Amino acid sequence: MTKERFKELMQPIADGLFGKQKPYHMQQGTPPVVRPVGMIVEDLCTISDDEWAKYAFSREPLNGKFTDEQRVELTRKAMACGREYAERVVQEQGVRDPEKLAEKLGMKVDYPRMPQSTDRVLFAEFREPNKIHIYMDGVDKGEVLFAEPGVRHALTAQLDIKKLLLGHELFHWVEEKYRKEIWTRTYRLRLWEVGPVHNDSTVMVLGEIAAMAFTQALNNLRYSPYVMDAYLVYGYSPEAASALYEEMMTFAGRTPRLPEELEPA
Numbered sequence: 001m002t003k004e005r006f007k008e009l010m011q012p013i014a015d016g017l018f019g020k021q022k023p024y025h026m027q028q029g030t031p032p033v034v035r036p037v038g039m040i041v042e043d044l045c046t047i048s049d050d051e052w053a054k055y056a057f058s059r060e061p062l063n064g065k066f067t068d069e070q071r072v073e074l075t076r077k078a079m080a081c082g083r084e085y086a087e088r089v090v091q092e093q094g095v096r097d098p099e100k101l102a103e104k105l106g107m108k109v110d111y112p113r114m115p116q117s118t119d120r121v122l123f124a125e126f127r128e129p130n131k132i133h134i135y136m137d138g139v140d141k142g143e144v145l146f147a148e149p150g151v152r153h154a155l156t157a158q159l160d161i162k163k164l165l166l167g168h169e170l171f172h173w174v175e176e177k178y179r180k181e182i183w184t185r186t187y188r189l190r191l192w193e194v195g196p197v198h199n200d201s202t203v204m205v206l207g208e209i210a211a212m213a214f215t216q217a218l219n220n221l222r223y224s225p226y227v228m229d230a231y232l233v234y235g236y237s238p239e240a241a242s243a244l245y246e247e248m249m250t251f252a253g254r255t256p257r258l259p260e261e262l263e264p265a
């Protein structure tokens with residue numbers, strides 16, 4: 001595969017699923033080795049909460065302002081925030097199922113095939129004040145991949161892709177509702193100060209990390225929904241998904257496996 005062809009493949013998903021996908025292989029110009037999807041999810045499902053910190057922050061515009069220790073600390077806090085609000089909303093509404101929860105909260109959820117402007121692949125989105133779109137093209141492609149060896153075992157029967165996406169988007173509504181008090185919005189990073197004058201900024205990625213923890217809690221999953229970043233992309237481009245897999249594994253301090261390292265079933 002040529003460098004140009006690879007760039008072409010990556011382009012539609014450059015804005016990714018739950019945030020910016022910045023495929024670093026594109027910068028290096030080397031196409032990744034394509035792995036079986038089962039290998040990808042098997043490995044990614046073992047990445048711990050703390051180990052997701054560097055990958056999550058790699059999508060943050062202010063990433064360069066943090067040390068690795070801070071990234072881990074903020075990731076923990078954002079995840080705790082997401083879980084706390086999940087339990088709170090479940091308590092208040094008396095249901096855990098994301099579809100029922102969305103209904104109780106008065107959300108308007110629809111399931112169109114693709115976004116109106118189809119220049120990129122998008123899996124779901126929240127539109128203020130209360131609309132959520134779940135795009136079925138990506139969901140269906142993900143469901144087809146359930147049949148691949150090792151996928152169901154890693155992702156478990158507990159996974160319902162639609163509900164996982166819905167839970168994530170629901171958190172964005174929650175965050176909006178509680179914007180004056182929710183930690184992901186009240187946390188500020190001091191960009192600079194000169195005497196009494198200073199400039200503080202919110203940190204965008206905290207809401208994304210919390211949204212992942214929120215939907216993980218609602219869906220009772222034992223792995224991070226960040227796994228879906230690579231999994232759902234696989235339905236469109238195994239090359240791009242393999243690049244993401246390498247990136248996630250490397251950020252987690254793991255060594256990405258090569259296809260020939262697959263253990264015989």
Ligand SMILES: [Zn+2]
Pocket residue numbers: 018019168172207208211
């Ligand atoms: Zn999001």
